[in-house]
Amino acid sequence: MDRITFAPLIDLPLAVFAVALFIWHFNRWASSNDLEANVDLAARLPTARIRVITLFTAILLLCWLSNLAVWSLFALLFGIGIVIAVLGRGGIFGLQLGLWAAACIIREWSFGFPQFVLYPPNTSVNASSPNCNDGELMGRIGVATFSLRPTGNAEIDGVQVSVSSADGRMIDAGTEVTVTAYRNGRPCVSPRL
Numbered sequence: 001m002d003r004i005t006f007a008p009l010i011d012l013p014l015a016v017f018a019v020a021l022f023i024w025h026f027n028r029w030a031s032s033n034d035l036e037a038n039v040d041l042a043a044r045l046p047t048a049r050i051r052v053i054t055l056f057t058a059i060l061l062l063c064w065l066s067n068l069a070v071w072s073l074f075a076l077l078f079g080i081g082i083v084i085a086v087l088g089r090g091g092i093f094g095l096q097l098g099l100w101a102a103a104c105i106i107r108e109w110s111f112g113f114p115q116f117v118l119y120p121p122n123t124s125v126n127a128s129s130p131n132c133n134d135g136e137l138m139g140r141i142g143v144a145t146f147s148l149r150p151t152g153n154a155e156i157d158g159v160q161v162s163v164s165s166a167d168g169r170m171i172d173a174g175t176e177v178t179v180t181a182y183r184n185g186r187p188c189v190s191p192r193l
Helices: 008-031 041-066 070-087 091-111 114-118
Strands: 141-144 151-156 159-165 176-183 186-191
Touching: 008 041, 008 070, 008 091, 041 070, 041 091, 151 186, 159 176
Parallel strands: 159 186
Antiparallel strands: 141 151, 141 176, 151 159, 176 186
């Protein structure tokens, strides 16, 4: 049982290495153009760094309080990845895919889900809205009927339209908004100044 107890000489450097690896990846990802949506990743980078440091600090604290080695959690996650790869008959590729997916989830959470939640692939406008052709609502003024977190509905020209916040920020219900852009066929709005 002593082999899986918390050992500061092993567990602290392991946690620091994991955080450094994520921050290195964050810096590369934020400076690349892999994200199709117009999200300012560089502006979100400081928050992402703080979130991942907080996550790994919480894991380290939890391991210290429960006297459990940090490496044993990583080994457990790796083992779960192996089981999923074997059951899914994905072999080594399945294992790599599982580990990549876990890292992506941490990255997305750290950046506030810019790819999976804010701007998911194939986002489309509500088909029941008659004025939703690309660009047709550009410059029009409306009112957010529900809070945009960052997507929701706005009433534009008397019609309920599915919209997104242009910069990813929340917009309160009742706020006057202007359609400033289109992203994946969906009107993007900004609060009217």
